[in-house]
Amino acid sequence: MARFVVSYHSILAKLFRTIAVFFSVLLLSGGRPLARHDFHASVAQMQYNAAEKTFEISIRMFTDDLENALSKETNQRIQLSAKDTHSPLIERYIRKHFSFINARKQAKPYQYIGKEQEGDATWVYVEVPFAEALNGCTLRQNVLMDMFDDQVNLVNITYLSGKKTLLFKRGQAVQEINW
Numbered sequence: 001m002a003r004f005v006v007s008y009h010s011i012l013a014k015l016f017r018t019i020a021v022f023f024s025v026l027l028l029s030g031g032r033p034l035a036r037h038d039f040h041a042s043v044a045q046m047q048y049n050a051a052e053k054t055f056e057i058s059i060r061m062f063t064d065d066l067e068n069a070l071s072k073e074t075n076q077r078i079q080l081s082a083k084d085t086h087s088p089l090i091e092r093y094i095r096k097h098f099s100f101i102n103a104r105k106q107a108k109p110y111q112y113i114g115k116e117q118e119g120d121a122t123w124v125y126v127e128v129p130f131a132e133a134l135n136g137c138t139l140r141q142n143v144l145m146d147m148f149d150d151q152v153n154l155v156n157i158t159y160l161s162g163k164k165t166l167l168f169k170r171g172q173a174v175q176e177i178n179w
Helices: 002-028 063-074 087-097
Strands: 041-049 054-062 098-101 111-118 121-129 137-141 152-159 162-169 174-177
Touching: 054 063, 063 087, 063 121, 087 098, 087 111, 087 121, 137 152, 137 162, 162 174
Parallel strands: 041 152
Antiparallel strands: 041 054, 054 121, 098 137, 111 121, 137 174, 152 162
16 A cells, blocks of 8 residues: 555656646746747837938837748748848838838838847838928838738837827728827
């Protein structure tokens, strides 16, 4: 009987360790499987540089979502890394899905600066020359909306001394900026 109790306790101890490891992994992953995520969102920062008269824009997207969008566009498997050569594909995708239109309804040209990998995210950087009034401008931000029905894109705008956040989702991919 004593042997059975010892054996029973060691089995229970192993079971509890296994459960503890499982819940630790689950907790560290935020309750999501480690290989994917359950929400689809991007965050963009639009910072006005008054000295240079430009908007410096950074767009943060989940890398796997961006890879899937680029793969769909090119009909080939795209994998992003710090040293890849996919910047032209990313630039073309961003130009197709992100635009800044002035109050006179003219698309503002912008320069693609590049991209940067950070953990499970990719940052894309662009710069827009801007020496006019912000009020009445329009922003289109529909990155990844072609991939996911639940895609949400936040844009945080810092202009002169004010801050504003715009929310873009399916059916609301274009918004006027009223400062």
